[in-house]
Amino acid sequence: MTEPAFSLRTSGRLRRRQLVNKVMGALALGAALLAVSVLAIVVISVAIRGASALNLDFFTKNEAQGFNPTGGGVRFAIVGTAVIVGIATLIALPLGVLVAVYVSDLASPRFARITRLALDVTNGLPTIVIGIFVFTMVVASHGQSALAGSLALAIIMVPLIARSTEEVLLLVPTAQREASLALGVSRWRTTFSIVIPSAMGGILTGTTLAIARAAGETAPLLFLTSLGTNSTADSNPLHPLQSMTYAIFKYSNLADAGFQAKAWATAFTLMCFVLITSLASKLAMAHYRKKLGG
Amino acid sequence: MELIKTKIDVAGQERLSMSERETVFEARDVSVFYGNQRAIDSVNIDIYQRLITAIIGPSGCGKSTFIRTLNRMTDLVPSARLTGKLRYRGIDLYGPGVDAVEVRRRIGMVFQKPNPFPKSIYDNVAYGLRILGMKKDLDDRVEKALHSAALWDEVKDRLKDSALGLSGGQQQRLCIARAIAVEPEVILLDEPASALDPIATSAIEDLMHELKRDYTIVIVTHNMQQAARVADMTAFFGLNVTPEGSREGILVEYDKTEKIFTNPSDSRTEGYVTGRFG
Numbered sequence: 001m002t003e004p005a006f007s008l009r010t011s012g013r014l015r016r017r018q019l020v021n022k023v024m025g026a027l028a029l030g031a032a033l034l035a036v037s038v039l040a041i042v043v044i045s046v047a048i049r050g051a052s053a054l055n056l057d058f059f060t061k062n063e064a065q066g067f068n069p070t071g072g073g074v075r076f077a078i079v080g081t082a083v084i085v086g087i088a089t090l091i092a093l094p095l096g097v098l099v100a101v102y103v104s105d106l107a108s109p110r111f112a113r114i115t116r117l118a119l120d121v122t123n124g125l126p127t128i129v130i131g132i133f134v135f136t137m138v139v140a141s142h143g144q145s146a147l148a149g150s151l152a153l154a155i156i157m158v159p160l161i162a163r164s165t166e167e168v169l170l171l172v173p174t175a176q177r178e179a180s181l182a183l184g185v186s187r188w189r190t191t192f193s194i195v196i197p198s199a200m201g202g203i204l205t206g207t208t209l210a211i212a213r214a215a216g217e218t219a220p221l222l223f224l225t226s227l228g229t230n231s232t233a234d235s236n237p238l239h240p241l242q243s244m245t246y247a248i249f250k251y252s253n254l255a256d257a258g259f260q261a262k263a264w265a266t267a268f269t270l271m272c273f274v275l276i277t278s279l280a281s282k283l284a285m286a287h288y289r290k291k292l293g294g
Numbered sequence: 295m296e297l298i299k300t301k302i303d304v305a306g307q308e309r310l311s312m313s314e315r316e317t318v319f320e321a322r323d324v325s326v327f328y329g330n331q332r333a334i335d336s337v338n339i340d341i342y343q344r345l346i347t348a349i350i351g352p353s354g355c356g357k358s359t360f361i362r363t364l365n366r367m368t369d370l371v372p373s374a375r376l377t378g379k380l381r382y383r384g385i386d387l388y389g390p391g392v393d394a395v396e397v398r399r400r401i402g403m404v405f406q407k408p409n410p411f412p413k414s415i416y417d418n419v420a421y422g423l424r425i426l427g428m429k430k431d432l433d434d435r436v437e438k439a440l441h442s443a444a445l446w447d448e449v450k451d452r453l454k455d456s457a458l459g460l461s462g463g464q465q466q467r468l469c470i471a472r473a474i475a476v477e478p479e480v481i482l483l484d485e486p487a488s489a490l491d492p493i494a495t496s497a498i499e500d501l502m503h504e505l506k507r508d509y510t511i512v513i514v515t516h517n518m519q520q521a522a523r524v525a526d527m528t529a530f531f532g533l534n535v536t537p538e539g540s541r542e543g544i545l546v547e548y549d550k551t552e553k554i555f556t557n558p559s560d561s562r563t564e565g566y567v568t569g570r571f572g
Contacts, residue, residue: 183426
C-alpha cells in the first residue's frame with residue numbers, strides 16, 4: 001500500500017480557522033452564561049437584602065402606624081395587587097379567548113392578519129402609555145380606583161392571552177372540528193364544545209403567564225390607583241388600592257434601612273410569585289403541547 | 295349522458311334494478327375548484343338509496359374532494375367552489391337557503407383517521423344527540439348506536455372510560471356509532487379502514503353490510519379488494535392531465551361493482567383494476 005499524496009491532518013490555514021472557531025464558540029458561551037448569571041445575581045441579591053424583613057407579620061399585617069420602619073407588613077399591597085390583577089384577569093380572559101377564537105376560526109385570513117398585528121403592537125406598547133390612556137378616559141373624571149388599574153392591566157393582558165390561546169387553538173387537530181361539524185353541529189358550538197375544552201390547558205397556562213406579567217407592572221398603576229393613597233387594607237375595587245410594585249417604589253425612596261429592607265422583601269415576594277408562575281406555566285405548556293401534538 | 299344510458303341498460307339485467315331504486319344524490323356536471331385549480335371536472339353520477347357505492351381511483355383523483363361535496367364539508371375550505379348541480383333527494387344541495395349544518399345532520403361522515411373526541415365513550419356518542427336536542431332516552435339511543443356499530447359488547451362495561459383508550463378499529467366503529475346516533479339518512483365514509491389492520495378492516499366491512507339495510511352508504515377507498523367486497527355500485531375516478539399540465543379528477547366509469555371488476559367498458563378502468571397502473 002502506498003502512502004496517499006494528501007494528508008487529513010490539521011495544517012496551515014486550517015489551524016487558524018479552527019482557532020477562530022474556538023474563540024467564537026467561547027464568546028457565545030460567555031454571553032449565554034452572562035444572561036443566566038444576571039438572573040441568578042438579581043434573585044440572590046434581592047433575597048439577601050430582603051431576608052431581614054421577611055417574617056409572618058410582613059405578610060399578615062398592614063403598615064404600622066406612625067414612622068415605624070421595622071414593624072407592620074405589606075398585607076395591604078398584597079391584597080391590592082391580588083384585587084387589581086384578579087379583576088384584570090376576569091376582564092381579559094374571556095375577551096382574549098374570544099379574540100383568539102375569532103382569529104383562528106372565524107376571521108378571513110386577511111382580517112386575521114390585521115388583528116394579529118394589532119395584538120402584537122398593543123403588546124409592544126409602553127405600559128405607561130396604556131396608563132395615560134386609562135387615566136384620561138377614567139381617572140380624570142371618576143378619580144383613582146383599583147378598577148382603573150385593572151382596566152389598564154386588562155389591556156396589557158388581552159393580547160398576551162389572545163396570542164397564546166390562538167396558538168393552542170391551532171394545535172387542536174382539524175379532525176376534531178370536522179368530526180363535530182360532520183354531525184350537523186354549528187361552527188360556534190363546535191368551537192365551544194370541542195375546541196376550547198381541548199385547548200383549556202393551554203389557555204390557562206397562557207393566562208397564568210399574563211397574570212405574572214400584569215402582577216409585575218408598576219407604571220400604569222402609579223397614577224391610576226396607587227400614588228398618594230394611604231396604606232389601609234381595603235379591598236374594595238372602587239377605592240384606590242396599593243400594589244406590591246408601588247410598595248417597592250415607595251419604600252425604596254425612604255431613607256430608613258428598615259423600610260428599604262421592606263422594599264427588598266416585597267420585591268423578593270413578587271419576584272418569587274412571577275418566577276414560579278411563569279416557570280410552572282411554561283412547563284405545563286410544554287407538557288400540554290406534547291400531549292396535543294402526539 | 296352516455297354513462298347514464300349504459301348504466302340503465304346493465305341495471306335491467308339483474309336483481310339490482312336501478313330504475314326502481316330511489317336516487318339519493320344526483321350530480322350533473324359537478325366540477326370543484328380550489329382557487330383557480332380545478333380538482334374534479336364535470337362529474338355526472340346517480341347514487342342510489344340503501345346501496346353501498348364505492349368510489350375508487352388513484353391518489354389525487356379527487357375521490358375525497360367529491361365525497362366531501364356530498365355533505366358540504368368542502369365549505370370548510372374557503373377557496374373551494376362548486377359548479378354544476380348536485381341534488382340530494384331532488385333538492386339542490388348548493389342552492390340558496392340551504393344550510394350546510396342541516397345538510398351535515400342528515401348526511402353523516404366518517405373520516406380516514408379515527409377521530410373520537412377526547413371524552414368518554416358514552417359522551418362521544420351522546421355529544422351530537424345532546425347538541426341536536428335528541429336528549430330523550432339518551433341512554434337508549436347511545437346503546438342502540440353502539441349496537442348498530444357492533445361495538446356495544448366490547449364497551450358496555452366501560453362506557454365512562456376515555457374513548458382514546460380504545461384500539462384503532464374500535465375507535466373507528468365508535469366514530470360510526472357517533473355518526474349514526476343522530477339518525478342521518480346517508481353515511482359517507484372517507485377511506486374508513488385505511489388506518490386499520492386487516493382484522494379491524496374486516497369488522498368495518500361486515501358492519502357496512504349491516505348498515506346498508508337502513509342507510510345509503512358512499513365509501514371512498516383506495517383498496518380495490520375492499521370495493522369489490524362491499525360495494526354494490528362502483529365509480530372509478532381517474533386523472534386527467536390538461537394541456538396546461540394541471541391534474542384534474544374525472545369520473546371514468548360508473549357501474550355495478552361486478553361489471554367494473556370483471557368486464558369494465560373503459561380501458562382505463564381495466565388498466566386500474568387489473569393493476570396495470572395507479
